[in-house]
């Protein structure tokens with residue numbers, strides 16, 4: 228780092244360590260892993276037979292080698308003779324190469340020990356840049372460097388829930404002595420609201436949505452620009468009202484009292500879940516996590532009576548008006564769900580080339596991820612018919628993060644095609660969060 232640069236997020240990022248062979252949901256499954264040109268050059272210098280020896284048995288599956296080399300049982304007759312046969316093929320779009328997943332969706336270099344064959348045989352210097360960096364995310368701003376972690380790794384939720392300082396510690400890790408820029412302050416307001424564990428996560432998200440819309444309206448009014456270009460000369464006090472306890476309490480009361488019809492809210496969550504997971508289901512990805520829930524979601528989405536029955540059976544009578552999809556995520560799992568939302572807000576809501584409109588679309592995307600993760604926790608049962616415990620919850624929420632692991636451009640494209648108004652009014656947040 229240049230001397231004068233501030234580093235944010237060092238404790239969060241520094242507290243992470245990869246579970247390696249003990250990882251229950253490895254990142255090199257069901258993802259197309261990119262191989263940067265420098266790594267590819269190194270691989271080309273290694274004899275193919277040595278690389279083959281570094282492969283796990285997946286490299287001999289039909290998807291990883293051309294069909295003509297397959298035998299009747301689907302295994303290759305002979306070891307791969309080239310990088311292309313191992314499964315490393317050029318990606319014309321990015322200029323990088325890609326490792327095709329093997330037959331069961333795993334990286335061909337993943338060994339039975341669940342360790343990386345390339346790292347084991349040739350050292351960490353020979354693994355692709357993506358694998359070296361993941362799940363760390365580094366953003367370089369003119370005055371600061373930010374380190375954060377992707378929620379697509381199960382260890383990240385564990386790291387977050389194990390931080391001695393808890394969620395407020397996460398926030399202070401991202402505070403800086405300066406008042407850096409407008410979007411940093413917008414994200415800070417959202418983080419402050421969501422990290423408050425005295426408020427249910429759904430209600431906190433609704434409050435944050437209100438604040439975000441209010442910030443947008445004020446910024447547009449002050450500057451005369453649309454949300455993409457509205458950057459008021461905001462000093463710290465511009466945001467003061469959002470930290471005023473009376474203002475926040477008023478917002479929360481209004482949001483809590485405006486709960487929509489639970490059956491309509493449940494239906495919206497079900498339809499969104501089915502839409503977001505459709506392609507993954509067709510590709511057979513994350514089947515253990517998604518399929519049991521998709522089956523239930525399809526049955527419920529098909530029948531208003533079933534939805535009503537579901538809500539009647541799951542809503543606790545007589546308690547405070549419930550927010551959610553007719554049922555409640557247990558407390559320990561709900562903390563992990565909040566952790567997922569916070570991790571995503573920290574790492575996704577701001578990047579050096581984001582503007583306010585992009586930030587709002589990304590926030591909506593995170594709310595959709597909350598909806599998807601919550602539905603997974605509510606509807607998923609294991610083979611014995613039991614609900615997810617903490618370990619399974621972490622896998623389910625990691626799956627939610629991976630399903631939602633789109634780039635900023637892809638998010639914009641989805642929001643523009645799926646919604647007539649890509650920037651939601653508060654009422655749609657209310658319907659979805661329930």
Ligand code: SF4
Nearest residue numbers: 245246250254380382
């Ligand atoms: S998902 Fe995370 S813990 Fe698991 S192998 Fe990848 S980086 Fe390591």
